Amino acid sequence: xxxxxxxxxxxxxxxxxxxxxxxxxxxxxxxxxxxxxxxxxxxxxxxxxxxxxxxxxxxxxxxxxxxxxxxxxxxxxxxxxxxxxxxxxxxxxxxxxxxxxxxxxxxxxxxxxxxxxxxxxxxxxxxxxxxxxxxxxxxxxxxxxxxxxxxxxxxxxxxxxxxxxxxxxxxxxxxxxxxxxxxxxxxxxxxxxxxxxxxxxxxxxxxxxxxxxxxxxxxxxxxxxxxxxxxxxxxxxxxxxxxxxxxxxxxxxxxxxxxxxxxxxxxxxxx
Numbered sequence: 001x002x003x004x005x006x007x008x009x010x011x012x013x014x015x016x017x018x019x020x021x022x023x024x025x026x027x028x029x030x031x032x033x034x035x036x037x038x039x040x041x042x043x044x045x046x047x048x049x050x051x052x053x054x055x056x057x058x059x060x061x062x063x064x065x066x067x068x069x070x071x072x073x074x075x076x077x078x079x080x081x082x083x084x085x086x087x088x089x090x091x092x093x094x095x096x097x098x099x100x101x102x103x104x105x106x107x108x109x110x111x112x113x114x115x116x117x118x119x120x121x122x123x124x125x126x127x128x129x130x131x132x133x134x135x136x137x138x139x140x141x142x143x144x145x146x147x148x149x150x151x152x153x154x155x156x157x158x159x160x161x162x163x164x165x166x167x168x169x170x171x172x173x174x175x176x177x178x179x180x181x182x183x184x185x186x187x188x189x190x191x192x193x194x195x196x197x198x199x200x201x202x203x204x205x206x207x208x209x210x211x212x213x214x215x216x217x218x219x220x221x222x223x224x225x226x227x228x229x230x231x232x233x234x235x236x237x238x239x240x241x242x243x244x245x246x247x248x249x250x251x252x253x254x255x256x257x258x259x260x261x262x263x264x265x266x267x268x269x270x271x
Contacts (some may be wrong), residue, residue: 002029002215002241002260003030003032003033003263003264004025004030004032004033004216004234004237004260005036005214005216005267006138006168006170006192006218007032007034007035007216007217007218007262008034008035008037008041008042008218008220009021009032009034009040009234010036010045010047012086013220013231014220021233023232024233024235024237026052026066026067028238030234030238031065031066031067032068032234033067033068033099033263034067034068034069035069035070035138036069036070037074037077037102038074038077039072039186042070042071042072043091045069046072046094049065049068049097050095050096051116052065052066052067057058060096065096065269067096067099068096068098068267069096069098070136070138071091071092071097071101072101072102072126072138073122073126074102074104075106075119075123076109077105079118083122083125083126088100089129089132089133092129093234095136097165098135098136098268099136099137099138100126100129100130100136100137100138100167101139101167102141102170103126103137103141103223104139104141104156105119105120105123105140105152105155105156106119106140106141106152107142107143107144107151108152109142111144111145120159123159127159127258130167131163131164135178136168136266136267137165137167137168138167138168139156139160139167139170139187140170140171141167141174142171142173153175153178153181157178157182160185165185166178166186166266167187167188167266168188168190169187169189171192171194171216171218171222172189172190173201174204175204176207178209179204179207188213188262188266189208189213189214190216191208191213191240192218192222192224193197193236193239193245195240195244195247196228196239196243197224197228205244205247205248206248210244210254210258211258213244214259214262214266215240215241215263216237217232217233217234217236217237217240218232219233219236220233224236224243227239
């Protein structure tokens with residue numbers, strides 16, 4: 001069993017074969033958390049999570065379900081849209097919504113200081129709501145192309161320090177020092193197909209304890225080798241697990257078992 005802790009099967013990229021893609025993953029024992037990026041995609045994630053039930057034989061030891069959802073407003077999504085805490089809180093309190101996200105900071109695609117300021121202001125509101133509802137948070141955090149345009153990881157750690165939050169830093173591509181700070185705050189780090197085609201992250205993968213790693217695809221994006229340049233799918237999360245096992249020199253089964261345990265415990269999926 002594997003859990004893709006971060007994917008977007010509700011996106012238009014899957015409109016023509018969504019059921020086929022999801023059912024194929026579930027048959028392979030790949031469960032998934034469908035992540036929202038604005039109110040509409042969050043609602044769609046919840047609809048998928050409610051609609052799908054996998055075969056009882058596959059859930060005998062793990063509980064019912066197969067798909068869970070999160071709800072949030074991505075930092076790059078429509079900076080003119082004001083965050084509405086009441087609207088999102090109602091969605092976050094729905095059954096099968098296991099986390100708040102993805103939310104965060106992205107200075108890579110948002111370079112103007114005034115737009116970064118809007119991201120920070122929205123995130124402050126979102127963190128306030130996260131503390132209130134007590135669900136784990138899925139943070140998106142990406143630094144600027146040059147240091148002069150802001151350090152998103154430093155600002156995010158400053159904003160969440162002392163807030164009694166739990167969660168994951170999705171698609172972590174920061175430095176070892178930044179990883180250390182997140183680990184000190186007891187956050188998990190999400191790893192995806194990037195580690196299969198970019199050798200620069202091997203030392204980071206070695207450094208992060210297996211007990212703090214979540215597997216993810218970010219499907220339809222960031223497709224791992226050997227399918228690079230094609231559309232990503234939740235079932236491809238196994239290639240991320242294989243790469244982690246190779247880098248850490250441990251068994252694939254150990255990676256699968258531990259990362260599944262990590263995801264279940266963080267998102268309290270089977271309580």
